[in-house]
Amino acid sequence: MIKENVMNQIWDGIIIGGAGGAIAGLTVYLVGYVHKKVVKRIEKDRVYDWLKASTKDKIGERYRSTRAIASWNNMTEDTPSAISRIICKKAWKAS
Numbered sequence: 001m002i003k004e005n006v007m008n009q010i011w012d013g014i015i016i017g018g019a020g021g022a023i024a025g026l027t028v029y030l031v032g033y034v035h036k037k038v039v040k041r042i043e044k045d046r047v048y049d050w051l052k053a054s055t056k057d058k059i060g061e062r063y064r065s066t067r068a069i070a071s072w073n074n075m076t077e078d079t080p081s082a083i084s085r086i087i088c089k090k091a092w093k094a095s
Helices: 004-053 064-074 078-094
Strands: none
Touching: 004 064
């Protein structure tokens, strides 16, 4: 009888520990996912607003290089090219 009670306590501890670990793992994953999406949205809006302010519909002033976009927005050179597709979609919807 005592051994059975001890075994039940051990199994209860294992189940509670496993459930707690699973909840913690999901929480860490979701927080990371939300953080990545928020940062991407902030950077996208920053680049889009900067491009609207920095370019004009005149010859020689329509385009900005990836290096210029990255430099003016405090990003690595990979970031503007990675979000350019999203910016193009936003500009397409706005027109």
